[in-house]
Amino acid sequence: MVRVGLAGYASAGRGIHAPLIRDAGLELAAVATSNPERRAEVAADFPDALVVDDLDALLRVDGLDVVVLATPSGSHVEHAEKVIAAGIPCVVDKPLAVDADDALGLVDAAARAEVPLTVFQNRRYDHQFATLATVVADRLAGEPFRCELRWERWRPVAKDRWRENAPPTEGGGILLDLHSHLVDMAVQLFGPVATVFATVESHTTPAEDDAFLVCRHESGVTTHLGATSVAGAPGPRVRLLGRDAAYVQNDFENDVNVFPDTADADAEHCGWLYRADEREPVRTTAATQVDYYRAVGAALGAADVQAALPVDPMDAVHTLAVIDAARTSADDGRVVEVITPGTRPRSEES
Numbered sequence: 274m275v276r277v278g279l280a281g282y283a284s285a286g287r288g289i290h291a292p293l294i295r296d297a298g299l300e301l302a303a304v305a306t307s308n309p310e311r312r313a314e315v316a317a318d319f320p321d322a323l324v325v326d327d328l329d330a331l332l333r334v335d336g337l338d339v340v341v342l343a344t345p346s347g348s349h350v351e352h353a354e355k356v357i358a359a360g361i362p363c364v365v366d367k368p369l370a371v372d373a374d375d376a377l378g379l380v381d382a383a384a385r386a387e388v389p390l391t392v393f394q395n396r397r398y399d400h401q402f403a404t405l406a407t408v409v410a411d412r413l414a415g416e417p418f419r420c421e422l423r424w425e426r427w428r429p430v431a432k433d434r435w436r437e438n439a440p441p442t443e444g445g446g447i448l449l450d451l452h453s454h455l456v457d458m459a460v461q462l463f464g465p466v467a468t469v470f471a472t473v474e475s476h477t478t479p480a481e482d483d484a485f486l487v488c489r490h491e492s493g494v495t496t497h498l499g500a501t502s503v504a505g506a507p508g509p510r511v512r513l514l515g516r517d518a519a520y521v522q523n524d525f526e527n528d529v530n531v532f533p534d535t536a537d538a539d540a541e542h543c544g545w546l547y548r549a550d551e552r553e554p555v556r557t558t559a560a561t562q563v564d565y566y567r568a569v570g571a572a573l574g575a576a577d578v579q580a581a582l583p584v585d586p587m588d589a590v591h592t593l594a595v596i597d598a599a600r601t602s603a604d605d606g607r608v609v610e611v612i613t614p615g616t617r618p619r620s621e622e623s
Contacts, residue, residue, distance in 0.1 A: 286343035297566035346444025403560035415517025425507035
């Protein structure tokens with residue numbers, strides 16, 4: 274049984290990580306939270322789990338095989354450095370850091386200490402993304418040339434959380450929150466991003482709540498990545514344009530679908546292939562986020578744990594390099610080359 278220590282039991286810790294850890298057959302052995310209400314929630318949800326006040330206390334718990342950081346994004350570097358110093362394999366919720374340089378610093382520190390490090394890119398394991406990946410890989414729409422990925426919401430009254438209120442240097446804003454997923458998915462589909470043009474706005478919150486990226490991938494494919502909290506008509510979630518057809522997908526979890534004709538045909542299908550006024554449903558590719566933690570559990574028993582982990586942390590460095598370039602693009606109003614630290618000699622990067 275793999276024993277997991279979880280730091281943080283708010284929306285990410287309780288709502289996402291803990292259930293997936295349990296369903297993957299891993300043991301949630303200890304949870305770090307000082308909030309009295311959350312400590313009570315841990316006791317109710319996982320009565321056998323030890324509850325401690327903070328990460329330092331969590332790292333003193335005997336027998337932990339891996340520590341998961343579900344803490345605010347701005348604290349990821351500090352917290353991950355502590356886990357690495359303790360010599361315990363570490364899963365960091367996305368984003369790995371608030372910028373690419375800090376993310377590379379963590380990757381380098383883990384490598385020097387020979388401590389396995391990975392990033393929680395859970396959206397790779399959604400069946401919607403798995404189906405899109407099948408459409409791309411099997412060329413069901415022909416050769417792709419443009420892909421639009423959206424994560425749009427209607428929140429005219431903003432939530433009052435650190436995500437909405439903290440500046441980017443402390444982990445706030447929609448770029449770090451949602452584009453960490455969108456960029457990662459685009460790169461998984463079409464390879465590294467070469468250049469980016471972006472608009473970034475703050476309409477209802479101190480941190481940005483609206484960002485749109487045009488990414489030119491080294492493969493030649495262009496992706497349009499949009500996330501906003503102020504879309505009264507969200508979607509479509511996915512629109513892939515290929516030489517032979519277009520693939521459109523718009524049903525996603527509990528999100529509103531204001532284009533009912535794009536609803537999935539049934540539980541066995543996900544999205545549609547369109548050829549003007551003709552369309553056909555696409556069979557769902559099975560996937561579940563539980564698979565992420567199953568993969569973590571399997572990797573911890575491998576001869577080369579780092580190589581076996583489900584997400585290469587250098588993927589997160591590239592994702593943050595795209596986000597960094599997007600901020601520069603939005604500030605300067607120009608297309609910006611994406612330079613991922615650690616992939617070129619330092620003299621070229623500067």
